[in-house]
Amino acid sequence: xxxxxxxxxxxxxxxxxxxxxxxxxxxxxxxxxxxxxxxxxxxxxxxxxxxxxxxxxxxxxxxxxxxxxxxxxxxxxxxxxxxxxxxxxxxxxxxxxxxxxxxxxxxxxxxxxxxxxxxxxxxxxxxxxxxxxxxxxxxxxxxxxxxxxxxxxxxxxxxxxxxxxxxxxxxxxxxxxxxxxxxxxxxxxxxxxxxxxxxxxxxxxxxxxxxxxxxxxxxxxxxxxxxxxxxxxxxxxxxxxxxxxxxxxxxxxxxxxxxxxxxxxxxxxxxxxxxxxxxxxxxxxxxxxxxxxxxxxxxxxxxxxxxxxxxxxxxxxxxxxxxxxxxxxxxxxxxxxxxxxxxxxxxxxxxxxxxxxxxxxxxxxxxxxxxxxxxxxxxxxxxxxxxxxxxxxxxxxxxxxxxxxxxxxxxxxxxxxxxxx
Amino acid sequence: xxxxxxxxxxxxxxxxxxxxxxxxxxxxxxxxxxxxxxxxxxxxxxxxxxxxxxxxxxxxxxxxxxxxxxxxxxxxxxxxxxxxxxxxxxxxxxxxxxxxxxxxxxxxxxxxxxxxxxxxxxxxxxxxxxxxxxxxxxxxxxxxxxxxxxxxxxxxxxxxxxxxxxxxxxxxxxxxxxxxxxxxxxxxxxxxxxxxxxxxxxxxxxxxxxxxxxxx
Numbered sequence: 182x183x184x185x186x187x188x189x190x191x192x193x194x195x196x197x198x199x200x201x202x203x204x205x206x207x208x209x210x211x212x213x214x215x216x217x218x219x220x221x222x223x224x225x226x227x228x229x230x231x232x233x234x235x236x237x238x239x240x241x242x243x244x245x246x247x248x249x250x251x252x253x254x255x256x257x258x259x260x261x262x263x264x265x266x267x268x269x270x271x272x273x274x275x276x277x278x279x280x281x282x283x284x285x286x287x288x289x290x291x292x293x294x295x296x297x298x299x300x301x302x303x304x305x306x307x308x309x310x311x312x313x314x315x316x317x318x319x320x321x322x323x324x325x326x327x328x329x330x331x332x333x334x335x336x337x338x339x340x341x342x343x344x345x346x347x348x349x350x351x352x353x354x355x356x357x358x359x360x361x362x363x364x365x366x367x368x369x370x371x372x373x374x375x376x377x378x379x380x381x382x383x384x385x386x387x388x389x390x391x392x393x394x395x396x397x398x399x400x401x402x403x404x405x406x407x408x409x410x411x412x413x414x415x416x417x418x419x420x421x422x423x424x425x426x427x428x429x430x431x432x433x434x435x436x437x438x439x440x441x442x443x444x445x446x447x448x449x450x451x452x453x454x455x456x457x458x459x460x461x462x463x464x465x466x467x468x469x470x471x472x473x474x475x476x477x478x479x480x481x482x483x484x485x486x487x488x489x490x491x492x493x494x495x496x497x498x499x500x501x502x503x504x505x506x507x508x509x510x511x512x513x514x515x516x517x518x519x520x521x522x523x524x525x526x527x528x529x530x531x532x533x534x535x536x537x538x539x540x541x542x543x544x545x546x547x548x549x550x551x552x553x554x555x556x557x558x559x560x561x562x563x564x565x566x567x568x569x570x571x572x573x574x575x576x577x578x579x580x581x582x583x584x585x586x587x588x589x590x591x592x593x594x595x596x597x598x599x600x601x602x
Numbered sequence: 603x604x605x606x607x608x609x610x611x612x613x614x615x616x617x618x619x620x621x622x623x624x625x626x627x628x629x630x631x632x633x634x635x636x637x638x639x640x641x642x643x644x645x646x647x648x649x650x651x652x653x654x655x656x657x658x659x660x661x662x663x664x665x666x667x668x669x670x671x672x673x674x675x676x677x678x679x680x681x682x683x684x685x686x687x688x689x690x691x692x693x694x695x696x697x698x699x700x701x702x703x704x705x706x707x708x709x710x711x712x713x714x715x716x717x718x719x720x721x722x723x724x725x726x727x728x729x730x731x732x733x734x735x736x737x738x739x740x741x742x743x744x745x746x747x748x749x750x751x752x753x754x755x756x757x758x759x760x761x762x763x764x765x766x767x768x769x770x771x772x773x774x775x776x777x778x779x780x781x782x783x784x785x786x787x788x789x790x791x792x793x794x795x796x797x798x799x800x801x802x803x804x805x806x807x808x809x810x811x812x813x814x815x816x817x818x
Contacts, residue, residue: 184707185696185698185699185707188696188698188699188703189698191698192697192698502692502694503694503696503697506690506694506696507696507707507711508655508679509653509655509682509686509688509690510683510688510707510708510711510712510753511679511680511682511683511684511711511712511713511757512679512711513675513676513679514675516711
């Protein structure tokens with residue numbers, strides 16, 4: 182009877198196509214919302230798993246979180262190195278990871294940091310070794326795959342955080358010393374180097390005080406071309422001071438969570454933002470819009486179901502003769518019921534599957550058109566269990582829409598069948 | 603004696619009006635009968651009863667030796683499927699399927715495995731093999747009629763029923779259709795029962811049963 186249901190659907194191809202399209206639009210809308218909502222929320226949570234506090238220049242706390250943890254927005258500014266040193270010695274700080282931003286390679290951000298960054302994101306070295314000496318860099322898994330970078334290869338960063346934004350630092354090429362294991366986090370799309378390397382690239386003179394990229398080094402022992410042997414913070418060639426963009430902090434204890442943010446926000450020129458709070462605020466910001474769009478999607482799905490219902494009911498009436506004929510030829514009531522039900526299920530199933538294809542097709546297109554989507558770690562090829570749920574819901578809508586026409590056929594008055602032929 | 607259809611002392615009331623009262627009919631296998639009567643004389647009611655779509659108030663209807671009366675709906679469906687082929691006045695080919703698809707569907711519904719070679723042979727016998735993949739809307743009236751006959755015969759039923767097959771035809775075409783039904787029934791070994799008000803068909807059949815009862 183499936184073959185017959187298909188034949189009937191093909192026989193009124195235009196109506197069938199319209200119904201499929203209606204349900205495909207509804208499915209795609211719901212699936213897109215589920216995809217973006219789920220992946221965004223997961224990535225936000227994953228990105229903040231090991232970070233309790235972000236310290237940066239004053240400005241929007243959300244911007245600070247987005248730029249420092251998710252690497253999708255412009256930083257709020259820089260903070261002096263002295264601030265980092267003060268916090269490093271704070272008893273409430275268990276670990277502190279500096280970030281120095283400002284350059285990119287092929288659109289991938291170059292992040293000046295230290296080895297603790299790797300453990301924050303659970304990244305390991307897949308090939309080669311981590312950065313240690315100046316001008317050394319390791320590439321995230323996605324960066325290495327997309328740029329085709331190999332160990333030992335040199336590359337030149339460009340000023341700015343987006344591709345083709347600023348001039349290239351041709352005078353200071355970096356060397357790939359390692360490639361990171363994939364983590365499913367933003368680390369896959371970053372290029373890591375030492376904070377000193379970032380300073381060097383920008384011609385900022387410094388001496389190695391904080392140990393970025395030099396774990397185990399005794400800083401007093403380490404001689405460097407830029408070393409300035411005095412207590413004050415060193416000044417660059419053009420009066421630029423070594424600064425960092427942000428600090429990622431893990432608390433040592435619960436008391437620190439109460440004390441540190443308020444201390445930083447009230448007593449310094451910096452701001453402290455909680456990733457958990459800002460992420461929740463960010464999700465809540467989109468949450469209402471997501472829910473509204475979802476409601477609209479389900480309304481569309483209900484409209485699709487109604488269209489199938491109208492089509493099948495009309496069809497069941499106009500096809501009374503055919504159905505009577507099938508009964509005469511040997512079809513039982515259940516087979517006729519199943520034929521109508523299959524038509525509803527095939528229409529809604531086709532709509533849901535088309536919706537699934539459209540969803541992932543649109544995500545691929547969106548990713549190539551808007552790099553921020555990839556930067557947020559949203560994969561167009563990931564299938565979510567909720568999508569299967571939407572497919573099942575669409576099938577249920579199709580079955581429900583077909584139920585009444587199918588029952589009408591099932592309960593048809595057989596004693597008058599031949600009279601209708 | 604072996605009967606393709608045997609009706610014994612049939613009583614049937616429709617909306618409290620008697621349609622058949624003590625009606626009898628015995629059709630030997632291989633003998634072809636006309637069921638003659640004007641519109642409303644009960645022809646359609648009788649076909650409904652023979653096919654098992656309606657149940658009589660009393661009496662017995664047997665098809666191919668099996669009693670249709672007293673069976674459950676499912677059993678009646680099975681008996682009809684296995685032994686009866688029907689050609690309708692309006693032909694009613696499934697418009698969504700081509701001729702081959704219509705015959706395959708009929709075979710499947712009759713519980714017979716569709717055999718394309720048998721279908722082609724049947725259509726060839728009816729001069730319609732070149733329309734194997736044609737859709738009903740592209741067929742002429744005559745072609746559609748032959749396709750409907752082929753469909754009724756695809757499962758090799760013992761009893762072939764045709765309802766008003768010639769009512770709208772001129773003499774020449776009436777004769778063609780009558781001959782086609784009789785020849786096909788002979789070739790397939792089916793017993794033919796034609797329900798009609800068309801008296802022109804009388805000379806072609808072995809026997810005619812006249813219905814003049816109250817309208818159904």
